[in-house]
Amino acid sequence: MTSPQPPATRIGQVELTFSDPDALRRLGDPVAKDLSAVARAGKCMFVACDEAAGLERLTRGADGRYGAHQHILLTDLFDLPGGPDQEMDIEGLAAVDGYLWIVGSHSVKRKKPVGTDGEGVQALTRMEEVEREANRYFLGRVPIEEEAPGVFAIREEVRDRRAACLSTGIKGGLARWLRKDPHLAPFLKVPAKENGLDIEGIAVRGARVWLGLRGPVLGGHAVVLELSLKEPKRGRLKPRAIGPDGRRYRKHLLDTGGLGIRDLRLDGEDLLLLVGPTMALEGTAHVLRWVGAVADETEGMVPTRRLELVADLPYSREMDHPEGLELWPDGGTDALLVVYDAPGPGRLDANNRTVRADVLRSASVTPR
Numbered sequence: 001m002t003s004p005q006p007p008a009t010r011i012g013q014v015e016l017t018f019s020d021p022d023a024l025r026r027l028g029d030p031v032a033k034d035l036s037a038v039a040r041a042g043k044c045m046f047v048a049c050d051e052a053a054g055l056e057r058l059t060r061g062a063d064g065r066y067g068a069h070q071h072i073l074l075t076d077l078f079d080l081p082g083g084p085d086q087e088m089d090i091e092g093l094a095a096v097d098g099y100l101w102i103v104g105s106h107s108v109k110r111k112k113p114v115g116t117d118g119e120g121v122q123a124l125t126r127m128e129e130v131e132r133e134a135n136r137y138f139l140g141r142v143p144i145e146e147e148a149p150g151v152f153a154i155r156e157e158v159r160d161r162r163a164a165c166l167s168t169g170i171k172g173g174l175a176r177w178l179r180k181d182p183h184l185a186p187f188l189k190v191p192a193k194e195n196g197l198d199i200e201g202i203a204v205r206g207a208r209v210w211l212g213l214r215g216p217v218l219g220g221h222a223v224v225l226e227l228s229l230k231e232p233k234r235g236r237l238k239p240r241a242i243g244p245d246g247r248r249y250r251k252h253l254l255d256t257g258g259l260g261i262r263d264l265r266l267d268g269e270d271l272l273l274l275v276g277p278t279m280a281l282e283g284t285a286h287v288l289r290w291v292g293a294v295a296d297e298t299e300g301m302v303p304t305r306r307l308e309l310v311a312d313l314p315y316s317r318e319m320d321h322p323e324g325l326e327l328w329p330d331g332g333t334d335a336l337l338v339v340y341d342a343p344g345p346g347r348l349d350a351n352n353r354t355v356r357a358d359v360l361r362s363a364s365v366t367p368r
Helices: 021-027 120-126 173-178
Strands: 009-017 035-041 044-049 054-060 066-073 090-096 099-104 139-148 151-154 198-205 208-218 221-233 236-239 250-255 260-267 270-276 285-290 307-313 321-327 335-341 354-361
Touching: 009 335, 021 054, 021 066, 035 099, 035 335, 044 090, 054 151, 090 208, 090 260, 099 198, 139 236, 198 270, 208 260, 221 260, 221 270, 270 307, 270 321, 285 321
Parallel strands: 009 066, 035 090, 035 321, 090 198, 198 260, 260 321
Antiparallel strands: 009 354, 035 044, 044 054, 054 066, 090 099, 099 139, 139 151, 198 208, 208 221, 221 236, 221 250, 260 270, 270 285, 285 307, 321 335, 335 354
Protein backbone atom coordinates (compact mmCIF):
# COMPACT_ATOMS: atom_id res chain seq x y z
CA MET A 1 0.00 0.00 0.00
CA THR A 2 1.35 3.43 -0.86
CA SER A 3 1.89 6.22 1.67
CA PRO A 4 -1.21 7.25 3.65
CA GLN A 5 -3.51 9.99 2.42
CA PRO A 6 -5.20 12.47 4.77
CA PRO A 7 -8.57 11.33 6.15
CA ALA A 8 -11.43 11.88 3.73
CA THR A 9 -13.10 15.27 4.05
CA ARG A 10 -16.86 15.22 4.44
CA ILE A 11 -18.19 17.86 2.06
CA GLY A 12 -21.86 17.16 2.56
CA GLN A 13 -24.59 14.71 3.42
CA VAL A 14 -27.52 13.25 1.52
CA GLU A 15 -30.80 12.58 3.30
CA LEU A 16 -32.58 9.29 2.60
CA THR A 17 -36.18 8.98 3.80
CA PHE A 18 -38.03 5.66 3.92
CA SER A 19 -41.82 5.83 3.91
CA ASP A 20 -43.20 2.99 1.77
CA PRO A 21 -45.95 1.31 3.87
CA ASP A 22 -45.16 -2.15 2.48
CA ALA A 23 -41.49 -1.86 3.44
CA LEU A 24 -42.29 -0.50 6.88
CA ARG A 25 -44.81 -3.26 7.49
CA ARG A 26 -42.35 -5.96 6.42
CA LEU A 27 -39.18 -4.52 7.90
CA GLY A 28 -40.03 -1.84 10.43
CA ASP A 29 -37.09 0.20 11.72
CA PRO A 30 -34.29 -1.84 10.06
CA VAL A 31 -35.10 -0.31 6.67
CA ALA A 32 -33.18 2.83 7.72
CA LYS A 33 -30.81 1.27 10.26
CA ASP A 34 -29.39 -1.67 8.29
CA LEU A 35 -28.40 -0.32 4.89
CA SER A 36 -25.92 -2.68 3.25
CA ALA A 37 -25.53 -1.60 -0.40
CA VAL A 38 -26.14 1.33 -2.73
CA ALA A 39 -26.26 2.01 -6.47
CA ARG A 40 -27.28 5.14 -8.35
CA ALA A 41 -29.09 5.47 -11.68
CA GLY A 42 -30.02 8.99 -12.76
CA LYS A 43 -32.15 10.60 -10.07
CA CYS A 44 -32.74 7.26 -8.36
CA MET A 45 -30.84 5.60 -5.59
CA PHE A 46 -31.31 1.87 -5.07
CA VAL A 47 -30.38 0.65 -1.61
CA ALA A 48 -30.66 -2.65 0.19
CA CYS A 49 -31.51 -3.50 3.77
CA ASP A 50 -29.81 -6.79 4.57
CA GLU A 51 -32.88 -8.11 6.41
CA ALA A 52 -35.16 -8.07 3.35
CA ALA A 53 -35.95 -10.09 0.24
CA GLY A 54 -36.20 -6.90 -1.75
CA LEU A 55 -34.80 -3.49 -2.59
CA GLU A 56 -35.64 0.12 -1.85
CA ARG A 57 -35.83 2.79 -4.56
CA LEU A 58 -35.51 6.43 -3.55
CA THR A 59 -35.85 9.39 -5.93
CA ARG A 60 -34.15 12.76 -5.62
CA GLY A 61 -36.45 15.71 -5.05
CA ALA A 62 -35.90 19.33 -6.01
CA ASP A 63 -34.34 19.96 -2.59
CA GLY A 64 -31.68 17.27 -3.13
CA ARG A 65 -33.20 14.88 -0.63
CA TYR A 66 -34.01 11.30 -1.61
CA GLY A 67 -37.54 10.09 -0.87
CA ALA A 68 -40.62 8.91 -2.79
CA HIS A 69 -39.70 5.54 -1.33
CA GLN A 70 -40.74 2.39 -3.22
CA HIS A 71 -40.18 -1.12 -1.85
CA ILE A 72 -39.44 -3.71 -4.57
CA LEU A 73 -40.09 -7.32 -3.68
CA LEU A 74 -37.68 -9.52 -5.62
CA THR A 75 -39.93 -12.57 -5.35
CA ASP A 76 -42.06 -10.79 -7.98
CA LEU A 77 -39.14 -11.26 -10.40
CA PHE A 78 -37.37 -14.41 -9.20
CA ASP A 79 -38.40 -17.75 -7.75
CA LEU A 80 -36.47 -17.42 -4.51
CA PRO A 81 -36.18 -20.74 -2.65
CA GLY A 82 -36.81 -19.16 0.76
CA GLY A 83 -39.82 -17.13 -0.33
CA PRO A 84 -40.60 -13.46 0.38
CA ASP A 85 -40.22 -13.65 4.15
CA GLN A 86 -36.67 -15.01 4.26
CA GLU A 87 -33.93 -12.38 4.03
CA MET A 88 -31.56 -12.34 1.05
CA ASP A 89 -28.82 -10.53 2.95
CA ILE A 90 -28.18 -8.36 -0.12
CA GLU A 91 -24.68 -6.91 0.23
CA GLY A 92 -23.86 -5.58 -3.23
CA LEU A 93 -25.60 -3.52 -5.93
CA ALA A 94 -24.35 -2.07 -9.22
CA ALA A 95 -26.30 -0.15 -11.88
CA VAL A 96 -24.57 -0.81 -15.21
CA ASP A 97 -25.64 -0.85 -18.89
CA GLY A 98 -29.37 -0.86 -18.24
CA TYR A 99 -29.25 -3.47 -15.48
CA LEU A 100 -29.26 -3.43 -11.71
CA TRP A 101 -26.99 -6.22 -10.47
CA ILE A 102 -27.68 -7.82 -7.08
CA VAL A 103 -25.61 -10.18 -4.95
CA GLY A 104 -26.43 -11.86 -1.64
CA SER A 105 -23.84 -12.63 0.98
CA HIS A 106 -23.73 -16.42 0.30
CA SER A 107 -22.99 -16.71 4.02
CA VAL A 108 -24.09 -18.76 7.01
CA LYS A 109 -24.76 -17.34 10.45
CA ARG A 110 -24.52 -18.58 14.01
CA LYS A 111 -27.51 -18.07 16.26
CA LYS A 112 -27.03 -15.45 18.95
CA PRO A 113 -26.96 -16.43 22.61
CA VAL A 114 -30.22 -15.90 24.49
CA GLY A 115 -31.45 -16.75 27.96
CA THR A 116 -30.88 -14.85 31.16
CA ASP A 117 -28.60 -12.03 29.99
CA GLY A 118 -27.34 -14.33 27.24
CA GLU A 119 -25.63 -16.56 29.77
CA GLY A 120 -25.73 -20.15 30.91
CA VAL A 121 -26.35 -23.51 29.30
CA GLN A 122 -29.33 -22.39 27.21
CA ALA A 123 -27.32 -19.63 25.55
CA LEU A 124 -24.36 -21.94 24.99
CA THR A 125 -26.56 -24.61 23.40
CA ARG A 126 -28.18 -22.06 21.10
CA MET A 127 -24.76 -21.04 19.83
CA GLU A 128 -24.22 -24.57 18.50
CA GLU A 129 -26.74 -23.84 15.77
CA VAL A 130 -25.57 -22.52 12.40
CA GLU A 131 -28.26 -21.37 9.96
CA ARG A 132 -28.14 -21.59 6.18
CA GLU A 133 -30.75 -19.48 4.44
CA ALA A 134 -31.24 -20.33 0.78
CA ASN A 135 -32.17 -16.79 -0.33
CA ARG A 136 -28.68 -15.56 0.56
CA TYR A 137 -27.20 -17.57 -2.32
CA PHE A 138 -28.22 -15.13 -5.04
CA LEU A 139 -26.41 -13.43 -7.90
CA GLY A 140 -28.46 -11.86 -10.67
CA ARG A 141 -29.54 -8.79 -12.59
CA VAL A 142 -32.78 -7.01 -13.42
CA PRO A 143 -33.41 -4.54 -16.27
CA ILE A 144 -33.99 -0.91 -15.36
CA GLU A 145 -35.94 1.43 -17.63
CA GLU A 146 -36.29 5.21 -17.62
CA GLU A 147 -39.98 5.84 -16.93
CA ALA A 148 -39.57 9.63 -16.53
CA PRO A 149 -36.56 11.90 -17.06
CA GLY A 150 -33.84 10.51 -14.79
CA VAL A 151 -36.24 8.15 -12.98
CA PHE A 152 -35.51 4.44 -13.44
CA ALA A 153 -37.85 1.58 -12.65
CA ILE A 154 -37.08 -2.11 -12.29
CA ARG A 155 -38.72 -4.32 -14.90
CA GLU A 156 -38.86 -8.04 -15.53
CA GLU A 157 -38.09 -7.50 -19.21
CA VAL A 158 -37.16 -4.53 -21.41
CA ARG A 159 -36.83 -5.43 -25.10
CA ASP A 160 -33.89 -7.89 -25.29
CA ARG A 161 -32.96 -7.48 -21.63
CA ARG A 162 -34.60 -9.68 -19.00
CA ALA A 163 -34.24 -10.61 -15.35
CA ALA A 164 -31.74 -13.45 -14.94
CA CYS A 165 -29.70 -15.09 -12.20
CA LEU A 166 -27.43 -17.98 -11.41
CA SER A 167 -29.16 -21.08 -10.08
CA THR A 168 -30.27 -20.30 -6.55
CA GLY A 169 -30.15 -22.16 -3.27
CA ILE A 170 -27.52 -23.48 -0.91
CA LYS A 171 -26.19 -26.07 -3.37
CA GLY A 172 -26.54 -23.99 -6.52
CA GLY A 173 -24.96 -20.99 -8.15
CA LEU A 174 -21.58 -19.75 -7.06
CA ALA A 175 -21.49 -22.02 -4.00
CA ARG A 176 -21.45 -25.00 -6.35
CA TRP A 177 -18.23 -23.83 -7.98
CA LEU A 178 -16.45 -23.01 -4.71
CA ARG A 179 -16.92 -26.35 -2.96
CA LYS A 180 -13.60 -27.68 -4.24
CA ASP A 181 -11.60 -24.46 -4.05
CA PRO A 182 -8.36 -25.02 -2.07
CA HIS A 183 -8.49 -21.55 -0.51
CA LEU A 184 -12.20 -20.96 0.02
CA ALA A 185 -13.87 -24.35 0.46
CA PRO A 186 -12.90 -24.66 4.16
CA PHE A 187 -14.77 -21.41 4.90
CA LEU A 188 -18.11 -22.24 3.25
CA LYS A 189 -19.54 -23.65 6.49
CA VAL A 190 -17.97 -21.07 8.78
CA PRO A 191 -20.29 -18.23 9.92
CA ALA A 192 -19.66 -14.90 8.23
CA LYS A 193 -18.82 -13.09 11.46
CA GLU A 194 -16.12 -15.70 12.17
CA ASN A 195 -14.13 -15.17 8.93
CA GLY A 196 -16.43 -17.40 6.91
CA LEU A 197 -17.39 -16.79 3.28
CA ASP A 198 -19.22 -13.46 3.00
CA ILE A 199 -19.70 -11.59 -0.30
CA GLU A 200 -20.10 -7.86 0.29
CA GLY A 201 -19.52 -6.03 -2.97
CA ILE A 202 -20.08 -6.23 -6.72
CA ALA A 203 -18.72 -4.38 -9.74
CA VAL A 204 -19.61 -5.09 -13.37
CA ARG A 205 -18.26 -4.26 -16.82
CA GLY A 206 -19.75 -6.07 -19.78
CA ALA A 207 -19.77 -9.78 -19.01
CA ARG A 208 -17.14 -9.39 -16.28
CA VAL A 209 -18.29 -9.40 -12.67
CA TRP A 210 -16.06 -8.79 -9.65
CA LEU A 211 -17.22 -9.89 -6.19
CA GLY A 212 -15.52 -8.60 -3.05
CA LEU A 213 -15.30 -10.86 -0.02
CA ARG A 214 -15.53 -9.55 3.50
CA GLY A 215 -14.33 -12.99 4.46
CA PRO A 216 -12.39 -15.05 4.44
CA VAL A 217 -9.29 -12.92 4.78
CA LEU A 218 -6.34 -15.17 3.98
CA GLY A 219 -3.04 -14.30 5.65
CA GLY A 220 -4.04 -10.65 5.80
CA HIS A 221 -5.18 -10.66 2.16
CA ALA A 222 -8.72 -9.89 1.01
CA VAL A 223 -10.19 -11.86 -1.87
CA VAL A 224 -11.87 -10.63 -5.04
CA LEU A 225 -13.57 -13.23 -7.23
CA GLU A 226 -13.97 -12.52 -10.93
CA LEU A 227 -16.60 -14.15 -13.17
CA SER A 228 -17.51 -13.90 -16.83
CA LEU A 229 -21.24 -14.53 -17.14
CA LYS A 230 -23.36 -15.66 -20.06
CA GLU A 231 -27.09 -16.27 -20.38
CA PRO A 232 -27.34 -19.73 -22.00
CA LYS A 233 -31.10 -19.85 -21.58
CA ARG A 234 -33.83 -17.40 -20.73
CA GLY A 235 -33.54 -16.12 -17.19
CA ARG A 236 -30.48 -18.17 -16.28
CA LEU A 237 -26.89 -16.95 -15.93
CA LYS A 238 -23.85 -19.22 -15.95
CA PRO A 239 -20.14 -18.48 -15.48
CA ARG A 240 -17.69 -19.22 -18.27
CA ALA A 241 -14.55 -21.23 -17.66
CA ILE A 242 -11.95 -18.47 -17.20
CA GLY A 243 -9.71 -19.77 -14.40
CA PRO A 244 -6.94 -22.36 -14.27
CA ASP A 245 -7.92 -25.94 -15.13
CA GLY A 246 -11.27 -24.80 -16.49
CA ARG A 247 -12.38 -23.18 -13.24
CA ARG A 248 -15.36 -20.85 -13.65
CA TYR A 249 -13.85 -17.94 -11.76
CA ARG A 250 -10.57 -16.20 -11.01
CA LYS A 251 -9.20 -15.28 -7.60
CA HIS A 252 -7.35 -12.05 -6.88
CA LEU A 253 -5.73 -11.60 -3.46
CA LEU A 254 -4.91 -8.11 -2.19
CA ASP A 255 -2.88 -7.13 0.87
CA THR A 256 -5.41 -5.09 2.86
CA GLY A 257 -3.65 -5.46 6.18
CA GLY A 258 -6.21 -7.99 7.39
CA LEU A 259 -9.31 -5.99 6.42
CA GLY A 260 -12.20 -7.46 4.47
CA ILE A 261 -14.01 -5.91 1.50
CA ARG A 262 -17.30 -4.17 2.25
CA ASP A 263 -18.06 -2.83 -1.25
CA LEU A 264 -16.59 -2.36 -4.74
CA ARG A 265 -16.94 0.29 -7.41
CA LEU A 266 -15.25 0.58 -10.80
CA ASP A 267 -13.56 3.93 -11.47
CA GLY A 268 -12.24 3.98 -15.02
CA GLU A 269 -9.80 1.09 -15.34
CA ASP A 270 -9.34 0.86 -11.58
CA LEU A 271 -11.38 -0.79 -8.86
CA LEU A 272 -12.17 1.07 -5.65
CA LEU A 273 -12.51 -1.12 -2.57
CA LEU A 274 -14.24 -0.14 0.64
CA VAL A 275 -12.53 -2.21 3.32
CA GLY A 276 -13.10 -2.66 7.03
CA PRO A 277 -12.96 -5.20 9.86
CA THR A 278 -13.94 -8.72 8.88
CA MET A 279 -15.61 -9.42 12.23
CA ALA A 280 -17.73 -7.32 14.58
CA LEU A 281 -14.79 -5.29 15.84
CA GLU A 282 -13.92 -1.67 16.32
CA GLY A 283 -11.26 -0.75 13.79
CA THR A 284 -10.24 1.23 10.77
CA ALA A 285 -11.97 1.45 7.41
CA HIS A 286 -10.48 2.72 4.16
CA VAL A 287 -11.15 3.22 0.49
CA LEU A 288 -8.38 1.60 -1.54
CA ARG A 289 -7.65 1.75 -5.26
CA TRP A 290 -6.61 -1.36 -7.16
CA VAL A 291 -4.80 0.32 -10.02
CA GLY A 292 -5.42 -1.22 -13.44
CA ALA A 293 -7.76 -3.94 -12.13
CA VAL A 294 -9.63 -4.19 -15.44
CA ALA A 295 -6.41 -5.13 -17.26
CA ASP A 296 -5.81 -8.14 -14.96
CA GLU A 297 -7.03 -11.16 -16.91
CA THR A 298 -5.17 -13.80 -14.92
CA GLU A 299 -5.60 -14.66 -11.27
CA GLY A 300 -2.99 -14.29 -8.56
CA MET A 301 -1.57 -12.03 -5.89
CA VAL A 302 -1.97 -8.36 -6.76
CA PRO A 303 1.35 -6.52 -6.25
CA THR A 304 1.16 -4.17 -3.29
CA ARG A 305 2.50 -1.31 -5.43
CA ARG A 306 -0.81 -1.38 -7.30
CA LEU A 307 -2.90 -0.90 -4.17
CA GLU A 308 -3.24 2.75 -3.17
CA LEU A 309 -4.81 4.25 -0.08
CA VAL A 310 -7.46 6.70 -1.23
CA ALA A 311 -9.13 7.69 2.03
CA ASP A 312 -9.41 6.81 5.70
CA LEU A 313 -12.94 6.47 7.10
CA PRO A 314 -14.22 6.42 10.66
CA TYR A 315 -15.37 3.09 12.05
CA SER A 316 -16.60 2.15 15.51
CA ARG A 317 -17.97 -1.01 17.02
CA GLU A 318 -21.28 0.45 18.08
CA MET A 319 -22.28 2.71 15.17
CA ASP A 320 -21.58 4.17 11.71
CA HIS A 321 -20.15 1.16 9.89
CA PRO A 322 -19.30 2.06 6.26
CA GLU A 323 -21.16 -0.47 4.10
CA GLY A 324 -21.90 0.97 0.64
CA LEU A 325 -19.80 2.97 -1.82
CA GLU A 326 -20.76 4.94 -4.93
CA LEU A 327 -19.06 7.54 -7.10
CA TRP A 328 -20.82 10.86 -6.59
CA PRO A 329 -20.23 13.38 -9.39
CA ASP A 330 -22.65 15.84 -7.74
CA GLY A 331 -19.84 16.59 -5.30
CA GLY A 332 -17.18 16.93 -8.00
CA THR A 333 -15.04 14.45 -9.87
CA ASP A 334 -13.25 13.39 -6.70
CA ALA A 335 -16.34 12.72 -4.56
CA LEU A 336 -17.70 9.49 -3.10
CA LEU A 337 -20.97 8.61 -1.40
CA VAL A 338 -20.80 6.27 1.60
CA VAL A 339 -23.83 4.72 3.32
CA TYR A 340 -23.63 3.26 6.81
CA ASP A 341 -25.00 0.33 8.73
CA ALA A 342 -25.92 0.90 12.41
CA PRO A 343 -26.13 4.69 11.96
CA GLY A 344 -25.45 6.76 15.05
CA PRO A 345 -27.83 9.39 16.45
CA GLY A 346 -25.99 12.10 14.55
CA ARG A 347 -27.12 10.72 11.19
CA LEU A 348 -30.39 8.95 12.04
CA ASP A 349 -33.79 10.58 12.59
CA ALA A 350 -35.75 7.56 13.77
CA ASN A 351 -39.05 9.42 14.05
CA ASN A 352 -38.99 10.40 10.38
CA ARG A 353 -37.11 7.24 9.25
CA THR A 354 -34.45 9.42 7.67
CA VAL A 355 -30.76 8.57 7.56
CA ARG A 356 -27.89 10.64 6.22
CA ALA A 357 -25.22 9.30 3.90
CA ASP A 358 -21.86 11.07 3.67
CA VAL A 359 -20.40 12.74 0.61
CA LEU A 360 -16.62 12.55 0.93
CA ARG A 361 -13.80 14.07 -1.05
CA SER A 362 -10.31 12.73 -1.62
CA ALA A 363 -7.84 14.06 -4.16
CA SER A 364 -6.97 10.51 -5.25
CA VAL A 365 -10.33 9.77 -6.86
CA THR A 366 -10.28 10.24 -10.62
CA PRO A 367 -13.26 11.08 -12.86
CA ARG A 368 -15.14 8.18 -14.44
